[in-house]
Amino acid sequence: MLYADFVKESYGRECIETSDGFITFSVHKDVCHIDTLFVSRETRGRGAARDLFNKCLAALPEEVTLLTAEIDTRSRVCSESLVCILSTGFKILDLRDPYIRIYKRIRGE
Numbered sequence: 001m002l003y004a005d006f007v008k009e010s011y012g013r014e015c016i017e018t019s020d021g022f023i024t025f026s027v028h029k030d031v032c033h034i035d036t037l038f039v040s041r042e043t044r045g046r047g048a049a050r051d052l053f054n055k056c057l058a059a060l061p062e063e064v065t066l067l068t069a070e071i072d073t074r075s076r077v078c079s080e081s082l083v084c085i086l087s088t089g090f091k092i093l094d095l096r097d098p099y100i101r102i103y104k105r106i107r108g109e
């Protein structure tokens with residue numbers, strides 16, 4: 001898991017990686033910020049992103065009650081990213097150009 005080592009050493013982020021993709025995130029007190037979610041082209045559309053997302057949730061400390069993330073509007077897959085992440089229950093917070101900031105409350109909604 002070289003990429004996991006890289007993000008941990010460089011940014012202090014956690015990384016959960018499977019043969020299908022990876023998710024990176026960092027936790028500060030009661031907030032978990034999801035930085036990256038990526039699934040290989042060959043396995044898309046079969047629930048791998050949802051599986052990684054659920055693995056991330058399962059790894060979070062009990063005190064985490066808020067998930068945050070940003071969609072980069074400059075990304076070539078901005079629309080797909082947004083549809084996917086909104087389908088997992090995230091809501092749009094605001095636009096902080098060039099990022100759409102999104103959030104999801106967990107535990108005690």
Ligand SMILES: CC(C)(COP(=O)(O)OP(=O)(O)OC[C@H]1O[C@@H](n2cnc3c(N)ncnc32)[C@H](O)[C@@H]1OP(=O)(O)O)[C@@H](O)C(=O)NCCC(=O)NCCS
Binds near residue numbers: 046047051088
């Ligand atoms: C976005 C991405 C992570 C989705 O991975 P995936 O394994 O195909 O997603 P899943 O099969 O787990 O689908 C999760 C949900 O998102 C929806 N979804 C995923 N990709 C979608 C797309 N392109 N258009 C519409 N809905 C999509 C699925 O319908 C599913 O919802 P459902 O369970 O209600 O049907 C993948 O396409 C990817 O890595 N893209 C490039 C990087 C990227 O955009 N990352 C940011 C993601 S927020």
